Amino acid sequence: MTRTAASLLIVALLAGCSTLPRDGPSGRNVVQGASSPERAGDYALIDLDFALSERLKAAPPPSFSSLALASSDAPTDIIGIGDTLAVSVYEPGGGLFSGMGTTTATSGAQMLPPLVVGRTGAVPIPFAGEVNVQGLTPSQAAAAVRRALIGKVANPQVIVTIGANASNAVTVLGDVRNPGRQPLSSNLDRLLDVIAAAGGPSRSLYDIDVRIQRDDKVYTAPLSIVTTEFNENVRLQRGDQVNLVHKPRRFSSFGAFNAVARSELPSGPLTLSEALSGVGGLDSNLANARSVLIFRFERPEVAQALGIQQAPTSRGVPVVYRLNLNEAEGFFIASNFQMQPDDIIYAPRAGAAEMRKFFEFVQSMTRVVYDVSVTSTLNR
Structure with missing residues (x-):
């Protein structure tokens, strides 16, 4: 029985190097999977510096679909059935x-x-x-x-x-405080008028998309844009359906953090340093501070402006930004790098942490062999 247990230990140790569980890929694996001049990988790996964070901040905001085409000149005082x-x-x-x-x-x-x-x-x-x-x-x-x-x-x-007024009305649904039918009048026929009459949005306007459905057409835009761009606050017409759709803006954190979480983005900008402090910071005993990674599907026009040649996917250009927080400059860069919705922050384990975990694994297997040996001796 002792020889059998020892054989199992040897097999486990040989397999342990490749099958040892992790919170995620190692920093070396991330580097190996990135694109390089020699091979095309699944993503681009970019080292963050202050100049690059400035260029990212200066990138134009993403373009959104407009509600301007939904504006209607139809009268709102036409008499209908039920009036x-x-x-x-x-x-x-x-x-x-x-x-x-x-x-x-x-x-x-x-x-x-x-x-x-x-x-x-x-x-x-x-x-x-x-x-x-x-x-x-x-x-x-x-x-x-x-x-x-x-x-x-x-x-x-x-x-x-x-x-x-029963016929000159629109239906307001979704994330509003008082969903239902809202009448239109000659001076209360704009989109924000009916949303306000329905009690206003029940969530942050930065997390809501507005959809106007008219016949077989649908028009969509973020509510935050409607409140800032006059031409997006369109005139509605009778029979329109206005739907406020909750579209949460979140980022996730994985790896060697003091807390692994999915967090909401605030209404204003959020920097990487603020995001890291919000999840409790790096685990000083486990994290590799030289390689803090941000996984992002970057907009193609931004990737092109940065000189990234990675092929885009349906969601954007897959990019991994790498930041060294072992250097003092890294904290200035982190305070200048702005988070985006669906970003993933990942901190791989340091080599020493992986080695310690490996020896804990060896120790646990050695203990199993010892217990088997003692049991075998007592049985004899």
Whole structure:
């Protein structure tokens, strides 16, 4: 039994060098997998210096899809089915409407009870019957009612207003405090108007995309852009669906840190030094401070400006930025390097930490052999 255990130990030690578990790849493995003049790797490995961090900060902001094409000039006071109208009729001679108990007379003007536009698109007008008002503006509806009353009322004057707007509305969904239908009016028909009427966004505006769906078209832009660019605060039209979609901006940290976490990006810029302190900093007993790595899918135009020749993927150009925090300059660079959404910070283990872990593994296997030997002796 002792010889069997010893054989298992030898096999385990021989395999240990290649199968010893890690939190992630070693710094050497990262270097070996990068592109070089001799071979094309899966990513570009770039050593960070202060000049490079300045060039990254100076890069133009990413371009976003625009809502400008969604702006509509369609009127927002068109009468539709379900609208409630307030109709006032002024008859100079008086008498015809004044005898109706359902009207209110004020200085010669008779106000009819609230009239709801029915499924046929018409409203009932006393002495005139059903008058079609669907698709008309209030002034056009007043003219239609007046024409229907001619011959029954001497020179009637009619005023029509929309009391409750049911058809000129948009639907606001997603990350707003009060989702639902929001009416449009001539001075409250812009995107930010209806979002504010719905209680405003329930999350940070930097983590929200706005989507406007109209018929079979969808328009999208970040809410932060809508609040800063006037032409993005577009006019809406009846029937639009506005959806505020939560799109969190996060970065992750792996490896030899005091805390491994997925963290939210704040509303403003976040530097690498702030990100490192937010996760507790490097583990001084394990981390290789000479090789702090930031994995990023860089925008193709930024990679081209930096002279990176790595082929882009559907998400961007895969780049690994490497920073040496064993040098004092590294901390100045870290305080100037700005984090981006979906960045991954990785700190590989130092060689001494890997060696210590290896010897702990050997010690644990040696203990197994010792226990087997003692058990075998006692059994004999």
